[in-house]
Amino acid sequence: xxxxxxxxxxxxxxxxxxxxxxxxxxxxxxxxxxxxxxxxxxxxxxxxxxxxxxxxxxxxxxxxxxxxxxxxxxxxxxxxxxxxxxxxxxxxxxxxxxxxxxxxxxxxxxxxx
Amino acid sequence: xxxxxxxxxxxxxxxxxxxxxxxxxxxxxxxxxxxxxxxxxxxxxxxxxxxxxxxxxxxxxxxxxxxxxxxxxxxxxxxxxxxxxxxxxxxxxxxxxxxxxxxxxxxxxxxx
Numbered sequence: 001x002x003x004x005x006x007x008x009x010x011x012x013x014x015x016x017x018x019x020x021x022x023x024x025x026x027x028x029x030x031x032x033x034x035x036x037x038x039x040x041x042x043x044x045x046x047x048x049x050x051x052x053x054x055x056x057x058x059x060x061x062x063x064x065x066x067x068x069x070x071x072x073x074x075x076x077x078x079x080x081x082x083x084x085x086x087x088x089x090x091x092x093x094x095x096x097x098x099x100x101x102x103x104x105x106x107x108x109x110x111x112x113x
Numbered sequence: 114x115x116x117x118x119x120x121x122x123x124x125x126x127x128x129x130x131x132x133x134x135x136x137x138x139x140x141x142x143x144x145x146x147x148x149x150x151x152x153x154x155x156x157x158x159x160x161x162x163x164x165x166x167x168x169x170x171x172x173x174x175x176x177x178x179x180x181x182x183x184x185x186x187x188x189x190x191x192x193x194x195x196x197x198x199x200x201x202x203x204x205x206x207x208x209x210x211x212x213x214x215x216x217x218x219x220x221x222x223x224x225x
Contacts, residue, residue, distance in 0.1 A: 006155075032211065043201065043215040044156075093155060097211055102146065102203075106155035 006105035021079045021108045023094030029074035030096035038091040050077040084112045115140045117216035125222040134187045134219045136202035144205035145185045147176050149198045192223045
């Protein structure tokens with residue numbers, strides 16, 4: 001199946017700092033990628049749709065200035081959590097569709113101290 | 114908005130036993146996805162169903178989408194410890210939007 005990678009796999013940061021998470025499609029091009037968040041023992045919640053060459057679209061309740069998304073190329077989308085706080089600690093997963101179905105990355109666990 | 118309810122929330126079975134996980138939608142399903150996740154890891158794609166009455170199988174896992182397209186079941190035959198994990202159903206509720214709504218998952222434990 002198609003491969004989607006994420007980097008880093010985990011990150012620990014201090015409150016107030018910004019953290020960048022990368023999502024790459026390794027063997028296909030993706031004009032659209034999706035960012036999800038998963039809290040412990042909860043399901044995945046869609047945060048935003050990353051669009052190559054244009055602005056991301058955010059789901060209701062997700063602060064666009066808090067979660068900056070940049071889709072700079074057909075194989076890379078980045079999510080930057082700005083001024084992170086402990087409540088932003090979560091598991092962030094991206095997905096992309098090469099044409100048949102949605103494939104998910106391995107996720108990034110963010111812990112904000 | 115569409116909601117997906119999975120049952121049971123958790124399941125513990127003895128190795129070799131069969132089991133079924135259900136996913137019920139509050140709205141018509143245009144596409145229903147089954148994924149498997151191990152805690153703290155990404156999602157592994159299992160199957161996608163689109164047509165009412167459709168049934169797909171992969172190794173010992175079979176998934177069905179009912180005729181009315183509002184419920185899906187995932188059946189595992191002769192379960193093995195390697196089947197353990199969290200099974201998530203996801204739905205495309207807009208017909209080709211690629212945005213998925215997920216259920217809360219079913220945690221499966223298979224005891225050897």
